[in-house]
Amino acid sequence: MPSPLETLLGERDWLMADGATGTILFNMGLQSGDAPEFWNETAPDKVRALYRGSVEAGSDLFLTNTFGGNASRLKLHDAGHRAGELSRMGAEIGREIADASGRKVIVAGSMGPTGEIMAPMGPLSHESAVEIFHQQAEGLKEGGADVLWVETISAPEELKAAAEAARLAEMPWCVTMSFDTAGRTMMGTTSAEMSRLVARLPHPPLAYGANCGTGASDLIRTVTGFTGELPVIAKGNAGIPKYHDGHIHYDGTPELMGRYAVMARDAGATIIGGCCGTTPDHLRVMRAALESTPRGPVPGLDDVVEALGGFSSDSDGTDGRGPTRERRSRRRARE
Amino acid sequence: MSDEDDEIVLSELNDDELVQQMFDDLYDGLREEIEEGVNILLERGWEPYDILTKALVGGMTIVGNDFRDGILFVPEVLLAANAMKGGMAILKPLLVETGAPRVGKMVIGTVKGDIHDIGKNLVSMMMEGAGFEVVDLGINNAADAYLEALEREDADILGMSALLTTTMPYMKVVIDALKEKGIRDDYTVLVGGAPLNEEFGRAIGADAYCRDAAVAVETAKSFMARKHNRMAAG
Numbered sequence: 001m002p003s004p005l006e007t008l009l010g011e012r013d014w015l016m017a018d019g020a021t022g023t024i025l026f027n028m029g030l031q032s033g034d035a036p037e038f039w040n041e042t043a044p045d046k047v048r049a050l051y052r053g054s055v056e057a058g059s060d061l062f063l064t065n066t067f068g069g070n071a072s073r074l075k076l077h078d079a080g081h082r083a084g085e086l087s088r089m090g091a092e093i094g095r096e097i098a099d100a101s102g103r104k105v106i107v108a109g110s111m112g113p114t115g116e117i118m119a120p121m122g123p124l125s126h127e128s129a130v131e132i133f134h135q136q137a138e139g140l141k142e143g144g145a146d147v148l149w150v151e152t153i154s155a156p157e158e159l160k161a162a163a164e165a166a167r168l169a170e171m172p173w174c175v176t177m178s179f180d181t182a183g184r185t186m187m188g189t190t191s192a193e194m195s196r197l198v199a200r201l202p203h204p205p206l207a208y209g210a211n212c213g214t215g216a217s218d219l220i221r222t223v224t225g226f227t228g229e230l231p232v233i234a235k236g237n238a239g240i241p242k243y244h245d246g247h248i249h250y251d252g253t254p255e256l257m258g259r260y261a262v263m264a265r266d267a268g269a270t271i272i273g274g275c276c277g278t279t280p281d282h283l284r285v286m287r288a289a290l291e292s293t294p295r296g297p298v299p300g301l302d303d304v305v306e307a308l309g310g311f312s313s314d315s316d317g318t319d320g321r322g323p324t325r326e327r328r329s330r331r332r333a334r335e
Numbered sequence: 336m337s338d339e340d341d342e343i344v345l346s347e348l349n350d351d352e353l354v355q356q357m358f359d360d361l362y363d364g365l366r367e368e369i370e371e372g373v374n375i376l377l378e379r380g381w382e383p384y385d386i387l388t389k390a391l392v393g394g395m396t397i398v399g400n401d402f403r404d405g406i407l408f409v410p411e412v413l414l415a416a417n418a419m420k421g422g423m424a425i426l427k428p429l430l431v432e433t434g435a436p437r438v439g440k441m442v443i444g445t446v447k448g449d450i451h452d453i454g455k456n457l458v459s460m461m462m463e464g465a466g467f468e469v470v471d472l473g474i475n476n477a478a479d480a481y482l483e484a485l486e487r488e489d490a491d492i493l494g495m496s497a498l499l500t501t502t503m504p505y506m507k508v509v510i511d512a513l514k515e516k517g518i519r520d521d522y523t524v525l526v527g528g529a530p531l532n533e534e535f536g537r538a539i540g541a542d543a544y545c546r547d548a549a550v551a552v553e554t555a556k557s558f559m560a561r562k563h564n565r566m567a568a569g
Contacts, residue, residue, distance in 0.1 A: 022501050030501060034448060076450040076475055115450050121413045154409075180529055181408065181547075186453070188408025241500055241530045243538040248500040248530070276500055276530070313405055323404045327359070 003172040004146045005106050005206055008060065009231055014265050014290060017235055017273025018054035018062035019283050021110070023250065025050060025065070035077045037069045040089035047090065051097040055105055057280035058287035061271065062098075062105065063149055066090040067112035070136045072124075083132075084139035091143025098146075108149035108174065109140030111162060118157040126161055133165030141171050148173035151211050151235075154186040156197055167203035174271075176211040176233050179222045183316025190317040191225030199228050209233030212275045215240060216252065216260040217308040218316075221301060223267040225318045234269035236260060238277035250277020257282040258289035259307050266296045346375050354390045361394035362401075364414025366421040373422040383426045384435035387466055391422050395464030402461075403549035409457065412548070416460030423463060438465065439559040442484045443494035444472030446505040451498035454528060454548070458494060461548040462555065467492075478512040485522060491562065492555055495541075497528040507539035514540070523558040525551055 008015060025036050028046050039047050047065050054062040069087040071080040079086070087109065094107040114132055116124035137148055148171045150162040159175055166173035177185050177194055184190050189197075191210070198208045209232045210222040219236035226232050239252025252260075257274055264272045272290065274282055305311065315322040345368065348356055353372060360368040369391075376386045398415045401407040407415075441462055445455050452474045459469045470488050472480055485493055493513075497503040506526050513519040519540075526536050527545040536544030542558065545551035 022499065026501050034501075036501075073450060115452070117409075117413070117453055117456075121410050182405030184405070184408065186409050188410060240532060241503075241535065242532075243504070243535045248503065315405075317405075323401075323406050325401055325406050327362075 003206070004104070005061070005108075005172060005174075008104055008106060009206065009270065012060075013270070015060040015106075015271045016058055016261075016283070016287055016290060017108075017233070017271050018059045019238070019274035019278025019280070020276050021050065021063060021065055021067060023248070023277050024053065024279060026248070035068055035074060035079065036065055037067075037074065037086040037090060038077070038079070040065055040086050040093060044089075044093055047093050048097060051094055053280040054283060055097060055101045057283035059273065059283060060105060061108050061273070062094065063108045063110040063151070064090040064094045064140065064143075064145060065110070066136070066140060067110045067151070069139070070111065070114055070132050072114040072116055072132050073112070084135050084142075087136045087139030088143035091140045091145040095144035106146045107144060108147050109137070109143070109145030111136055111140070111148055111150045112152050113154065113158055118155055118161070126157065129158060129161035130164045130168070133162045134168045137165045137169035137171055141169055145171075147171065147206065150175040150205075152176070152178045154178060154189070156187065156189055156193075159197065160201070163201045163203055163205070166205075173203075173205050174207045174233060175205045176209045176235060178212040179210050179218065179316070180213045182313040182322070183218060183221065183311070183318075188317075191222045192227055192318045195227045198230065204230065207231035207233050207271055209235070209269065209271070211235035212237055214312045215309065216256065217304050217311050220260065220263050220267050220299065220304045220308065221311060221316055223264055223269050224298065224301075225316060226268065231270035232268050233271040233273075234264035234267075235273045235275045236264070237275045238279075238282050241277065252277060252282070254282045254285035256308065258285040261286035262289050262293045262296075263299050263304065263307055265290060266299050268298065345371050350376070350379065354393070357390045358394040358397060361391070361415050361418050362398055364411065364418050366418040369418045370421045370425060373425050377425070377429075382435075383429035383433055386422075387426055387430065387435070391419055391426075392464065392466050395419055395461065399461055399464070399549035399552055403547060409453070412457060412460070416457075416464060419460070419464045438467050439491045439555060440468040440470065440488060441492040441494050441555065442470045442472060442481065442488055442490045443496070444476040444481065445474045445496045445498075446502050446509065447475055447477050448505065449497045449499055449502035449528075450474045451528075452496070454498065455494070455496040457548040458496065458527065458545075458551045461552050462494075465552045465556065467555065478509045481509050482512060482516065485518075490522065491559060492523045492525060494525045494527070494551065496526070497531070500530045503528060503531060503535065504539075506541065510540045523555070523562070525554060527551060
């Protein structure tokens with residue numbers, strides 16, 4: 001039987017995802033430094049309000065408040081052993097809100113990165129990473145998530161570990177990477193490389209794409225760089241964070257995010273939402289724009305700059321125009 | 336794979352060629368080759384401080400520039416830093432022995448609540464690569480931890496990192512604590528992390544926002560130069 005997200009993807013030619021989680025919880029009084037996942041237990045009404053905000057603004061899919069709900073992250077709050085449990089609670093509240101919405105809304109169990117660098121560069125082994133992700137995946141599944149949503153990933157190795165965890169949990173999954181460094185992920189992965197990577201996985205995701213990163217323009221450029229057949233996800237930030245009176249405010253207006261949403265669809269994205277700074281006010285405008293604007297041609301990079309602003313780097317590493325260094329090394333032929 | 340490439344014998348190179356080869360080997364993250372190069376230069380009577388600044392820091396500067404320019408990414412920088420560390424492990428005791436001049440000392444850590452230490456680790460490595468001493472407080476630091484370490488270590492620079500919009504405001508808490516104690520101007524405060532920007536750095540009263548590890552090194556160097564000038568003038 002196809003999973004609910006597969007069914008919905010079959011019925012519709014675009015879906016709207018949700019916006020920010022951290023930004024909104026912060027506005028609700030989450031203190032700097034506290035783990036948001038604790039609220040799944042101690043302040044469930046605030047988590048309900050977070051989810052409801054997206055659903056009422058027209059999201060077809062929302063992410064659970066479980067981004068940091070893995071053992072590696074929670075251990076810093078002395079709650080590493082509670083990863084499965086807190087993830088389950090986040091998904092249960094999501095299930096409740098989705099079921100009460102009166103329409104088909106997908107509960108996507110958010111799984112953020114471990115925060116560790118994986119072997120051989122860093123200390124985290126593939127096996128440990130799989131175990132960390134699998135534990136969280138089981139909690140999300142138990143809580144009633146429709147799909148696992150692995151997000152803000154930088155390292156291909158970590159993506160592979162999450163894929164294996166999804167397979168072990170026998171769950172459909174989606175994955176997005178954050179392309180925040182000269183159009184690539186922090187670890188140097190380009191959009192085209194991610195396309196090749198996900199296509200080769202033994203348990204491929206239902207959809208994949210980009211989230212967070214550095215602004216709407218870069219995100220659209222990344223989307224145009226994806227290749228292959230799988231549905232593409234676009235979840236970009238609402239502008240750039242600015243600091244006002246002890247709070248962080250993203251400078252992207254709802255109108256900008258409306259233009260971004262339409263452009264993301266024209267660029268080939270099927271699941272379109274926001275990330276940091278994207279509030280229900282943004283989502284409403286995005287939804288209306290997606291519904292009222294006919295599909296256009298795939299935007300050129302000039303169109304993106306004109307509509308959304310400039311890119312953070314000249315090249316995103318997919319066009320052969322990126323900077324290179326002439327090497328004179330005599331050892332290099334060994335590689 | 337050509338035979339010629341495996342036939343580089345570091346000890347047969349003259350000093351200039353060897354330093355050039357060490358630049359390359361750092362770029363490629365070859366730790367054993369760097370250790371060998373350092374030992375050869377020591378045998379040839381080089382001062383430890385010269386090996387540090389001319390061979391290692393010189394090589395890491397290239398790595399840093401290419402990281403800044405989007406030619407190298409985190410994995411390559413980690414490998415290069417690891418190679419550098421191999422060389423530093425040999426030089427460190429000798430630098431102390433010979434009373435080599437101090438480039439500068441930095442206390443660094445991610446702020447309270449923030450456990451994302453990848454960026455902070457990169458800055459640590461690149462700063463060490465540039466010859467700075469780095470005291471790494473790890474993750475999740477309260478204001479007191481920074482203040483105590485700055486004093487204990489007689490540091491020049493405070494580096495704070497945050498990856499989350501939920502944790503970045505805490506940087507201001509730390510800076511305010513420094514102000515309250517009247518010691519804000521004793522230190523150069525550098526901040527960094529994915530969601531930050533220059534405007535944020537200014538708004539919270541930091542000396543500078545550093546976009547990446549390479550920029551952090553350049554900024555630290557320029558502030559240290561100004562500090563030395565001031566001390567010379569004063």
